[in-house]
Amino acid sequence: MNTVFPTTSGPVRGFRPSGDVVAVLGVPYAAPPFGANRFREPLPAPAWTEVRDCTAFGPVAPQSAELPGAPAWSPGDEDVLTVNIWTPAADAGGRRPVLVWVHGGAYTFGSSAQPDFDGTALAAAGLVVVTLNYRVGFEGFGHVPADDTHAYPDNRGLLDQVAALRWVRENIAAFGGDPGNVTLAGQSAGAASVACLMVMEPARGLFHRAIAHSPASPFYTxxxxxxxxxxxxxxxxxxxxxxxxxxxxxxxxxxxxxxxxxxxxxxxxxxxxxYDPSLYAPVLDGDVLPADPLAGIAGGAARDVDLLVCHTTEEYWLLDAVGSCAKVTTAARLDAFAEDFGLPEGLVAGYRDALPDAPVLDVYLAVFGDLLFTEFGNRLAEAHARAGGRTYLSRFDRRRAASDGSAAVRAWHCADVPFAFGNVADDAVAFLIGGAPTPEDHELSRRMVRAWADFARTGDPGWAPFDTAAPRARTWSTDARPADDDGNTAVRALWAEAAFPVLRA
Structure with a gap:
């Protein structure tokens, strides 16, 4: 395959990160959202005529985070709405399945340039992979009141994602991809964005399958x-x-x-x-986002979109490890946490019973992780299946022990992503996975890459669809044989009276 491709804005040139894959990085899909375009819906990218060299990631959106292996934002960087494409070098005549990735980061930070999200391995598995930047923080999700002449949309970051999907529909055939077979995938805030797009009218028909790893629960009124x-x-x-x-x-x-x-x-x-301040989240404005995703999906808004949901079994331990959340180490503070979030009476006591020997901090992290990620993901899967959608559920339970037998790394938030992308050997993810990957880690990664590729190709990741009458999920671990289980039904029952999505602030 050539490394020069036509797009609706102009020709672009990529490069070969490996002999079998071509990468094209930093392609604008919309105009810079600053100046007169600030706080507005995304507008078309300006056209160009000469071949544009696209061998480096575009600038990241305004943020203060500096993430390992990824560029930081610099004031003055404005061309932040870009996509990156990885495609197999062999020509498939425009018929390869497409996977579009939305990064996470609490709607406040992150970018498509993070090493976890390199699409080379997934492209080698037969996909055309697209990753994208979108507006985060106030630029993407801050509320701007209307004035006498303009109404400024909430959820501008979601509108950016829709614009990127439209770019894929119009351009991906030139890169060997099939615009009629697009899977939208994301993790954390990116996964919740996927759920939002499943119920948003402007996104209808732009993707056909969805992958949501650790979808985050908070939404704001x-x-x-x-x-x-x-x-x-x-x-x-x-x-x-x-x-x-x-x-x-x-x-x-x-x-x-x-x-x-x-x-x-x-x-x-x-x-x-x-406990973990998140200032930004999708706004249930009744316009861009007409309903919360749980209600919309339960009502059948996305029953024609195949859905694959995954969560890790120890989500919130990562947030504690990086100092993102408050430490709760006494029973009194744990009770205050439950009251601040309006948790049902008896829920924390049920967790204490389920974890009788655990310190208070571990009970708190277990409850918080299930509140913000696990239970919301489970409910998404259930709502989609009950509405008649084909649904798959999985859990990432890969742990790693230290030489003294203690936990070197848990099955925590974000640890599943480099396995599914096939990037476990990248030095930048060593903290997430607890050091250099083992042979068993590489084998687990191969299985997860294959599941994503198969799901994107056919809608079947390799195990039975979710059945609400007998709910079971694929469990990802380094055991030689994949396992299916029904999860912790006793703990799940504790959430029966809890309202989702979380709206408190």
Whole structure:
């Protein structure tokens, strides 16, 4: 296959990261969302005529995070709405299945340039892989009030993702992909974005299958989003008006967001945001996002989209390990946590009974992980299956013990991603997986890559669809034989009275 490809904006040139795969990086799918375009829906990318060299990732969206192996945002970087494509070098006549990846990062940070998301191995398995950047933080999810002349959409980050999917529909055949066989995949906030797009009318027909790893539960009402804007504006020293916000540089809103987050972290009396402050989430605005994904999917809005859901079995231990969440180490603070989130009476006591020898911190992390990720993912799978959709559920339970027998790394949030992408050997993921990969790790990764590739190709990842009458899931571990189980039904029963998605702030 050639390394020069036509697109609707102009020709692009890629390179070969391996002999079997061509990569094309940093291709604009929409115009820079700044200046007159700031806080607006994405607009078409400007055209070019000369061949554009696309051998490096595009700039990341405004954020303060500096992630291992990925570029940081620099003020002045504006062409942030780009896609990256990996495609098998052999010509398939435009008929290969396509996988489009949405990164996570609490709707606040992250990018498609993270080493975990390199698409080379998945492309070698026969897919055309697309990863994308979208607006995060205030630029992507902050509420901007309307003025006399304009209404500024909430969920601009989701609209960016729709624009990227439209770019795929219009251009991916030139890269050997089939626009009629697109799988949309994501993890954490990226997985929740996938769930949102499943119920959004502008995204209808742009993808045909969906993969959601550790979908995150928080969603915000317009009232919560507006209150957050007032906090951010106060921290930035600007009016909470379209004019005041637009005249404030992106770096000032990033810094203000970090200040507000730190204020919540320092104040244990600040409610549910104290424990792991997330200022941004999809807004249930009734317009861009017409309903919360659970309700929309339960109503059959996506029954024609095959769905594969996965969660890790120890999600929140990662957030504790990186210092992202408050430490709760006493029974009194654990009870306060349950009250701040409005958890059903008896739920925390049920976890204590299920984990009789665990310290309070472990009970808290187990509850928090299930609240924000596991139970929401389970309910997505159940809602989709009950609505008549073909659904698959899986759990990532790969652990690694230290030489003294203690846990070197748990089956925690994000650890499944490099296995599914086939990138376990990259040095940048060593912390996530507990060091250099073992032969068993490589074999697990091969199985997970194959499951994603098969699901994208046919809608069947290799195990039985989810059955609400006898719910079972594929468990991913380094055991020689894959296992299926019905999960911890006793713990799941504790959540029966809990409301989802989480709306508290």
């Amino acid at each position: 317009p009232g919560i989003a507006a209150a957050t804007t007032r906090e951010i504006a106060a921290a930035a020293g600007c009016p909470a008006t379209p004019e005041g916000l637009a005249s404030t540089p992106p770096q000032a809103l990033v810094a203000a967001s970090d200040q507000v987050v730190e204020r919540y972290r320092r104040d244990p009396r600040s409610g549910s945001r104290h």
